[in-house]
Amino acid sequence: MGRWGADFMTDSINLIKLCVGTETPDDLALWQASHRASLPDTLPRHVTRMWPKRAAELLNGGSLYWVFKGVVLARQKVLRLDEVTGPDGIARCGIVLDPDIIRTAPAPRRPFQGWRYLKPEDAPPDISDRARREDPLPAALNAALAEIGVL
Numbered sequence: 001m002g003r004w005g006a007d008f009m010t011d012s013i014n015l016i017k018l019c020v021g022t023e024t025p026d027d028l029a030l031w032q033a034s035h036r037a038s039l040p041d042t043l044p045r046h047v048t049r050m051w052p053k054r055a056a057e058l059l060n061g062g063s064l065y066w067v068f069k070g071v072v073l074a075r076q077k078v079l080r081l082d083e084v085t086g087p088d089g090i091a092r093c094g095i096v097l098d099p100d101i102i103r104t105a106p107a108p109r110r111p112f113q114g115w116r117y118l119k120p121e122d123a124p125p126d127i128s129d130r131a132r133r134e135d136p137l138p139a140a141l142n143a144a145l146a147e148i149g150v151l
Contacts, residue, residue, distance in 0.1 A: 002033045010086075011057055011060070012057055012058070012060045012061040012076070012120060013054050013057040013058055013117050013118070013119065013120070014015075014058070014060045014062045014064070014065055014117070014118040014119070014120060014123055015052065015058065015062065015063075015064045015065065015074065015095070015115045015116070015117065015118060016065040016067060016109065016115060016116050016117075017046065017062075017064060017065070017066060017067065017115040017116075018066075018111065018112070018117040019066040020033050020066050020068045022068070023068060023069060024067070024068075024073070025074040025101050026067060026074055027089035027104060028066060028068075028074065028101060028102050029126045032044035032099065032101075036061070039067070040098075043079065043096050043098075043099060044081070044096075044097045044099055045048075045066075045084075045094045045095055045096045045097060045099065046064065046094075046097065047084050047086075047093070047094050047095075047096045048092060048093050048095060048114070048115060049090075049092055049093075049114075050093065050123060051081070051093040051116065052081070052093065052117075054117060055081055056075070057083070058078055059078065059080065061077075062077075062078050062104070063076060063077050063078060064076050064078055064095060064097060064115075065077040065104065065118055065123060065124070066101075067109045068112070068137070069143050070108060070109060070111070071107065071109065072104055072106065072107040072109055072124050073103065073104060073106055073107075073110055074101050074103050074104055075101075075102050075104055075123075075126075076097040076099075076100070076101055076102065076103075077096050077097065077098040078095055078096070078097060078098075079097060079098055079099070080096045081093055081094065081095060081096070082094035082096055102126050103126065103127045104123075104124040104125065104126055104127060105124045105125050105126075105127055106124070108124060113146050
């Protein structure tokens with residue numbers, strides 16, 4: 001019997017998190033790229049205080065969905081969870097992410113703290129390749145249109 005026991009879940013689960021300090025998925029990509037060179041495997045990660053209790057489901061194809069100014073606009077696939085010890089000696093969870101940032105259909109979200117689980121059926125769909133090539137709408141316009149249900 002493995003670490004997760006005989007009841008290993010084959011379902012997947014996602015995380016959702018506010019993207020603080022960046023306003024667009026492009027800003028997030030630039031921020032992550034500027035920090036990746038200093039990491040041993042050059043993969044982006046988000047370090048969080050809490051370790052997901054549903055780690056097996058998260059690692060079974062889950063993604064981290066990013067909320068920009070009240071609207072989900074992107075996701076990154078979760079590759080693994082690393083234990084990270086901070087300068088204060090406290091162990092934290094490093095959510096290691098695929099560097100590819102996938103744009104999603106805009107979906108409004110109210111503010112919240114930390115991260116939350118997001119069921120696959122509640123996650124916004126990825127946008128089409130054609131839509132990715134088009135100029136993105138400004139974040140404020142995306143938020144307003146999503147709020148009234150146009151997007």
